[in-house]
Amino acid sequence: MAASTARRREFGRAHDSLRPVPNDRLEIRSDPVKGRGVFAVAPIAAGTLIEAAPVILVPAAQCALIDQTILHDYYFDWDGEADGAPNNAPDNASGGAAWGEGRGAVALGLVALCNHSRRPRARVRRNVPQCTLDLVALVPIAAGDEVTIDYNCPLWFQAQD
DSSP, X not given: OOHHHHHHHHTTOOOSOOOOOOOTTEEEEEETTTEEEEEESSOBOTTOEXXXXXXXXXXXXXXXXXXXXXXXXXXEESSSOTTSOOTTSTTOOSOOOOTTXXXXXXXXXGGGGOOBOSXXXXXXXXXXXXXXXXXXXXXXXXXXXXXXXXXXXOOSSOOOO
């Protein structure tokens, strides 16, 4: 077995096939304050799976290296609470690693470009069996609205809303 194949299996490649969710409802635009972001070009109903982004899982020991690069701003915590809350939140009863101490996930989709909001229109849900980060609408999202998420982590910038 090739070394790269062994690594993919070791770090959680769950299935040999994954059917992407069509993203013809989204576009990337620039916001004058936040920079690039993801915007709806058609209405999206609450509860809709907007995207199932495949991920590359990053071993915990390598996350500190990513933190020293621009990718720090774009990768996700993989070993947290099921709802994406930080592992060190006061109600954490999972016994998992503290936020930022587990594996990371580099999303290969538009979810990585979603901007933060304290009043998010969508959430990111970890789909462990599929090895994806699922972007799900929390509220109806109108055409032209930005698709925002709550980063659920200590922010490294000043929130704009």
